Amino acid sequence: MPLLEISDLTVDFKTGGGQFRAVDGVSLTVDRGEILAIVGESGSGKSVAMLAVMGLLPWTATVTARTLAFDGRDLLTLTPRERRRLVGKDMAMIFQEPMSSLNPCFTVGYQIGESLKVHLGLSKSERRQRAIELLDAVGIPDPERRLSAFPHQLSGGMSQRVMIAIALACRPKLIIADEPTTALDVTIQAQILELLVSLQRETDTGLVLITHDMGVVAETAERVSVHYAGQKIEEQPVAPLFEDPHHPYTAALLAALPERATGKRLPSIPGVVPGQFDRPPACLFEPRCRFATERCRTKAPPRQGAIAGFALCHYPLTHGRPIGHPHPEGREVAA
Amino acid sequence: MFSFIIRRVLLVIPTFLAIAFLTFVAIRLVPGDPVEARTGERGISPERLAHFRHELGLDQPVWKQFLDYLWQIAHGDFGTSISTQTPILTEFTTLFPATLELAICAMLFATILGIPAGVIAATRRGTFVDYTLMGAALTGFSMPIFWWGLLLILFFSVDLGWTPVSGRIDLLYYFEPVTGFMLIDSWLSGQEGAFSSAVSHLILPTIVLGTIPLATIARMTRSAMLEILGEDYVRTARAKGLSPFRVVGIHALRNALIPVVTVIGLQVGALMAGAVLTEYIFSWPGIGSWLIESIQRRDYPVLQGGILLVSGIVIVINILxxxxxxxxxxxxxxAR
Known part of the structure; x- marks a missing residue:
């Protein structure tokens, strides 16, 4: 039984202009001790899907799913109170902006101790002891003194370490890290990732790493799920994904990596992710896809099997060539 | 921290000078002077008028009067009332506790109701509760004090007979003031019914004076909360699995209080202005009625000294x- 099982997760937002579907039929599983990376550009619904798992979406969001199970418990049928007993204890989340994710009015010690008090009922001295242990584990020097520090006295990297300490406080089974390094300096990024992965290995926690950085994916993830406009469009273990992407979007993403560029100009994907009012009728990637045909414009693409990386595509690629495509060399899409 | 206080106190000096100058000039721009105000319509012979004016120093040029006044203040002497011949500081210290008692009660009333109202409106944003609370706040904010006071008197005192119309306590009770605060003194006196009489006298003035601050605090709390509830750290608090009460009441409110406290401080000045009107309506024997009467009598030293003392208190509260x-x-x- 997987630790986290999501099938057909859909999230709709009520907006001024009607319903907006941010997550569209996403299915995922995460096992204990596994690192799953979710990649996709901004607006691909990757964060929203995970916020839905945590139950942190605003009231304007409607969450529906066939299964949304964590550790054998159906999250959809839990009362808010029962759910709060899981969140922050068995599943924890780390956010993108460490500097604004800590409450400026409370000390680091208080903010770490809070979940220890609420979930584990530790006494004041036990909380202090555990908080020192945690700060030490996330590599903060002089942890005893840092307990009384306020967030504005910490750097971004330090703040993210504190956030990791908060997430680890109750020894969770699953950690969701939502772009944990995006807001940090490049030098700090590697340190934080390393820390996150080493702690994850030690404690055998499941880790969901949301990112748009393919470099981060290559270095840390075991399995990768690629998202586009709210849909999961491909899922593969990390090595095969980089070697042989099956969805044209994944292929285009990888081709846009500076490390892989061969020509003088860096390849890019023309256009933008469709928004609320310009959603294509069938395949969502069709307007930006160099292999799109009339069929892609009229008929929703099928979900391919494991061999084709579960690609959501009429013409999944193998080694760069679309299977069953009338003009396999593709076309240039206008930028 | 210490240097911050020193700097704040030094900044007070020019403020004081400006206030002293404005009241000094403004009261002299009003037609009539203390002598004319006392003689009334019957008139007075020009010789006697000149004599009295000379006695009060009013025949001097205004700039000289002002400099003399400043010199006097610098020595801690606020002068004597022309109409009662009592030192102004004595009158002020006798009357001020009544105003302070009313102001404290009004502020407590406004804060205790205003902050929860703002929090509730913010967490129920866009619902019927939110619209009702904010509609009520806007009405309260727009209500002229004298009219609102008369309405309440008409309804609760005249029609229902629940509360007394004026004063601080029933005439039945008499005791020597100890603290000057009627609630405390009536309690200390041990006379049966004295305390509840003092409370019932306080209710309406408190509501009248507290309504505008209440509305302001409620609206300010709501907007501050709305902003804070969208912050990342509120999401972090929810991600810890904390109860909605802890998330809103501790994590969000603590941050929202920062702007609200500033507004409460600013309200203290408005509260003093409101106290003058409220005291007049309810015949509350505080500095409000005292100042208004001093205007009618053209009692220059009372008005000047009284306003300086009140502004001094407002300034001190703002520093606090x-x-x-x-x-x-x-x-x-x-950062300090």
Whole structure:
């Protein structure tokens, strides 16, 4: 039984202009001790899907799913109170902006101790002891003194370490890290990732790493799920994904990596992710896809099997060539 | 921290000078002077008028009168009332506790109701509860004090007979003032019914004076909360699995209080202005009625001294609020 099982997760937002579907039929599983990376550009619904798992979406969001199970418990049928007993204890989340994710009015010690008090009922001295242990584990020097520090006295990297300490406080089974390094300096990024992965290995926690950085994916993830406009469009273990992407979007993403560029100009994907009012009728990637045909414009693409990386595509690629495509060399899409 | 206080206190000096100058000039721009105000319509012979004016120093040029007045103030002498011949400081210290008692009650009323109202409106944003609370706040804010006071008197005192119309306590009770606060003194006197009489006299004035601050605090709390509830750290608090009460009441409110405290501090000045009107309506024997009567009598020293003392208190309260701001906001505390 997987630790986290999501099938057909859909999230709709009520907006001024009607319903907006941010997550569209996403299915995922995460096992204990596994690192799953979710990649996709901004607006691909990757964060929203995970916020839905945590139950942190605003009231304007409607969450529906066939299964949304964590550790054998159906999250959809839990009362808010029962759910709060899981969140922050068995599943924890780390956010993108460490500097604004800590409450400026409370000390680091208080903010770490809070979940220890609420979930584990530790006494004041036990909380202090555990908080020192945690700060030490996330590599903060002089942890005893840092307990009384306020967030504005910490750097971004330090703040993210504190956030990791908060997430680890109750020894969770699953950690969701939502772009944990995006807001940090490049030098700090590697340190934080390393820390996150080493702690994850030690404690055998499941880790969901949301990112748009393919470099981060290559270095840390075991399995990768690629998202586009709210849909999961491909899922593969990390090595095969980089070697042989099956969805044209994944292929285009990888081709846009500076490390892989061969020509003088860096390849890019023309256009933008469709928004609320310009959603294509069938395949969502069709307007930006160099292999799109009339069929892609009229008929929703099928979900391919494991061999084709579960690609959501009429013409999944193998080694760069679309299977069953009338003009396999593709076309240039206008930028 | 210490240098911050010193700097704030030094900044007070020019403020005081400006206030002294404005009241000094403004009261002299009003037609009539203390002598004419006392003689009334029957008139007075020009010789006697000149004699009295000379006695009060009013025949001097205004700039000289002002400089003399400043010299006097600098020596801690606020002068004597022309109409009662009592030192102004004595009159002020006798009357001020009544005003202070009313102001404190009004502020407590406004804060205790205003902050929860703002929090509730913010968490129920866009619902019927929100619209009702904010509609009520807007109405309260727009209500002229004298009219609102008369309405309440008409309804609760005249029609229902629940509360007394005026004064601080029933005439039945008499005791020597100890603190000047009627609630405390009536309690200390041990006379049966004295305390509840003092309370019932306080209710309506408190509501009238507290309505505008209440509305302001409720609206300010709501908007501050709305902003804070969208912050990342509120999401972090929810991600810890904390109860909605802890998330809103501790994590969000603590941050929202920072702007609200500033507004409360600013309200103290408005409260003093409101107290003058409220006291007049309810015949509350505080400095409000005292100041209004001093205008009618053209009692220059009372008006000048009274306003200087009141502004002094407002300024001190504002400094205290600034210090409290530092207590609430760790970012400011460490920056000093």
């Amino acid at each position: 609020v600034d210090l409290l701001y530092g207590v609430l906001n760790p970012r400011i505390r460490h």
